[in-house]
Amino acid sequence: xxxxxxxxxxxxxxxxxxxxxxxxxNEDGRVEEARFHVTQFxxxxxxxxxxPFYEMPSLMARICGICPVSHLIASAKACxxxxxxxxxxxxxxxxxxxxxxxxxxxxxxxxFYLSSPDLLLGMDADPAKSNLFGVAEKNPELxxxxxxxxxxxxxxxxxxxxKRIHPAWxxxxxxxxxxxxxxxxxILDALPEALSIVERTLExxxxxxxxxxxxxxxxxxxxxxxxxIVKQDNGLTFYDGKLRIVDASGKVVADALDPTRYSDYxxxxxxxxxxxxxAYYKPLGFPDGVYRVGPLARLNVADxxxxxxxxxxxxxxxxxxxxxxxxxxxxxxxxxxxxxxCVERMERLLNDAEILSLHVRAVAEPNAxxxxxxxxxxxGTLFHHYKIDDQGLIRWVNLVIATGHNNLAxxxxxxxxxxxxxxxxxxxxxxxxxxEAVIRAYDPCLSCATxxxxxxxxxxxxxxxxxxxxxxxxxx
Amino acid sequence: MPxxxxxxxxxxxxxxxxxxxxxxxELRSRLASPGVSVLQLHQLLPEVAEAVSRVDSAIFVDASxxxxxxxxxxxxxxxxxxxxxxxxxxxxxxxVGLAQELYGTSPQAFSVSLVxxxxxxxxxxxxxxxxxxxHLAARVEGLTKQILSGGPVSLPEVEV
Numbered sequence: 001x002x003x004x005x006x007x008x009x010x011x012x013x014x015x016x017x018x019x020x021x022x023x024x025x026n027e028d029g030r031v032e033e034a035r036f037h038v039t040q041f042x043x044x045x046x047x048x049x050x051x052p053f054y055e056m057p058s059l060m061a062r063i064c065g066i067c068p069v070s071h072l073i074a075s076a077k078a079c080x081x082x083x084x085x086x087x088x089x090x091x092x093x094x095x096x097x098x099x100x101x102x103x104x105x106x107x108x109x110x111x112f113y114l115s116s117p118d119l120l121l122g123m124d125a126d127p128a129k130s131n132l133f134g135v136a137e138k139n140p141e142l143x144x145x146x147x148x149x150x151x152x153x154x155x156x157x158x159x160x161x162x163k164r165i166h167p168a169w170x171x172x173x174x175x176x177x178x179x180x181x182x183x184x185x186x187i188l189d190a191l192p193e194a195l196s197i198v199e200r201t202l203e204x205x206x207x208x209x210x211x212x213x214x215x216x217x218x219x220x221x222x223x224x225x226x227x228x229i230v231k232q233d234n235g236l237t238f239y240d241g242k243l244r245i246v247d248a249s250g251k252v253v254a255d256a257l258d259p260t261r262y263s264d265y266x267x268x269x270x271x272x273x274x275x276x277x278x279a280y281y282k283p284l285g286f287p288d289g290v291y292r293v294g295p296l297a298r299l300n301v302a303d304x305x306x307x308x309x310x311x312x313x314x315x316x317x318x319x320x321x322x323x324x325x326x327x328x329x330x331x332x333x334x335x336x337x338x339x340x341x342c343v344e345r346m347e348r349l350l351n352d353a354e355i356l357s358l359h360v361r362a363v364a365e366p367n368a369x370x371x372x373x374x375x376x377x378x379x380g381t382l383f384h385h386y387k388i389d390d391q392g393l394i395r396w397v398n399l400v401i402a403t404g405h406n407n408l409a410x411x412x413x414x415x416x417x418x419x420x421x422x423x424x425x426x427x428x429x430x431x432x433x434x435x436e437a438v439i440r441a442y443d444p445c446l447s448c449a450t451x452x453x454x455x456x457x458x459x460x461x462x463x464x465x466x467x468x469x470x471x472x473x474x475x476x
Numbered sequence: 477m478p479x480x481x482x483x484x485x486x487x488x489x490x491x492x493x494x495x496x497x498x499x500x501x502e503l504r505s506r507l508a509s510p511g512v513s514v515l516q517l518h519q520l521l522p523e524v525a526e527a528v529s530r531v532d533s534a535i536f537v538d539a540s541x542x543x544x545x546x547x548x549x550x551x552x553x554x555x556x557x558x559x560x561x562x563x564x565x566x567x568x569x570x571x572v573g574l575a576q577e578l579y580g581t582s583p584q585a586f587s588v589s590l591v592x593x594x595x596x597x598x599x600x601x602x603x604x605x606x607x608x609x610x611h612l613a614a615r616v617e618g619l620t621k622q623i624l625s626g627g628p629v630s631l632p633e634v635e636v
Contacts, residue, residue, distance in 0.1 A: 065518075113522065132522055133574070133577075136577050137577065140577065140578050143522075143578055144579075147525070147526055148526070150523055151523050151526065154523070
């Protein structure tokens with residue numbers, strides 16, 4: 001809808017959570033400012049205060065229905081730190097498998113359910129058909145593959161955690177139950193099919209890239225830094241390691257940072273127009289310290305994946321650009337390479353000689369009053385930071401979520417897309433969809449970012465210099 | 477392969493919306509048989525279409541807002557004429573339609589619902605609905621046995 005010189009898109013569709021977008025026009029009718037407003041709020045950080053620390057993993061998993069496992073992992077790691085224990089090696093490996101299964105199903109949701117309509121049917125497709133049903137009509141194999149891959153990831157989570165959503169299997173000190181041989185074999189039996197699906201989807205995706213030259217050039221294609229956790233050998237990881245930051249040229253600007261000291265180098269700014277905080281790299285200040293996290297960032301900061309097929313694809317990915325790969329459109333490509341890595345890595349872990357060990361939990365009382373847990377969630381780096389009192393009750397919580405890290409970059413991306421595609425004072429479905437599509441590339445989870453619950457919907461507004469709403473579109 | 481798939485779904489944190497979720501356990505005990513499988517879900521997602529495509533009959537069990545609280549309502553599920561635009565939450569008809577479109581097969585399908593009274597935030601069912609939960613379970617059990625017997629399925633639309 002257009003009101004004055006402002007375009008409003010409300011709600012944004014095919015993302016996780018509630019948001020709206022406002023586009024502000026100048027006197028010439030050109031877009032000069034864009035804002036991504038996250039309009040939901042839940043406040044997990046406050047209502048956890050006073051709860052026993054050992055409840056935190058289960059409570060934190062409720063933040064999100066898509067990536068509860070990442071919150072479980074980060075929370076349990078923060079609690080491991082409060083206990084001051086080193087968890088048994090098998091528990092470490094099982095947590096990694098659990099996390100990889102979740103990344104696989106979450107990436108499948110993002111790519112197949114939310115973004116494949118744009119990629120298969122085009123950005124200008126009839127909005128009524130830009131959904132999974134439209135995909136099913138045009139390319140049923142692609143839709144079936146998406147469903148199968150989601151099932152595959154969810155079934156692993158269910159086999160390990162007892163249920164698909166909000167499993168409570170990961171606990172402070174390790175995991176609550178060992179892996180059985182039956183479940184290991186069942187997962188291993190399904191891996192070849194999952195691998196085939198990812199490989200053919202990757203080939204299909206690469207074949208479509210030629211159709212999106214304009215989008216690749218304008219979808220968040222600008223210099224920023226990139227941040228992610230890497231292994232000690234600088235390889236890709238989702239579970240544990242050191243933080244690494246590279247700049248737009250691909251040069252390492254900070255390396256071997258201790259994730260538990262995140263607050264030394266990451267600041268968070270609150271804007272009055274959104275419930276989502278904006279993270280920035282402290283040494284460069286706000287907003288110059290803009291950086292991106294998630295699949296694109298992880299592949300920009302990692303030297304290698306560490307598995308053969310993913311490494312082959314990573315080498316090809318790095319050929320897209322001599323510097324860091326900058327266009328946020330390539331988040332999709334990075335997501336697919338990570339799915340390949342997940343399948344390969346799970347196979348290796350499941351074949352580990354110790355994976356069926358019964359020693360999966362370290363038991364202790366709290367030995368520290370402050371703990372930080374960090375991991376790579378599907379959408380990027382996740383920090384859980386807790387302080388407790390002598391009774392083990394939570395006194396303070398801070399959560400830094402992937403989507404919050406990307407907030408500044410998402411706002412800039414929307415502005416870039418809007419400047420490129422919005423013409424005059426009238427909105428077309430294709431323009432609206434491109435503004436949404438650039439957000440989808442980041443796969444934001446606003447339920448996580450605001451620690452709030454909700455469906456994703458979009459609201460775009462076009463505002464005049466005087467603040468009058470010229471046009472707006474609401475969907476959801 | 478089960479001949480009958482019962483999909484009991486709902487949100488147990490929204491009071492009576494949790495009817496389907498809560499009755500799933502009861503249905504598992506009443507209908508323990510290799511020919512029957514019970515899925516307990518929060519909502520219907522596209523993945524359900526694959527499971528539905530592999531059975532002869534599907535029964536969707538849910539709470540309903542349409543009718544007098546406590547009524548048990550039954551209906552045949554038919555493929556919708558229009559398709560959903562959103563993949564986060566599908567209707568039973570859309571699940572059946574997607575099964576047909578993607579897998580070339582869809583079972584005969586029924587919905588059995590209990591009309592709820594309160595859909596606010598909170599756990600537990602309202603008193604009038606709790607009292608009717610055995611009727612819902614009995615209706616699903618009866619329907620399942622009719623299907624398994626191979627005879628014609630009689631479907632009274634509303635039971636009060």
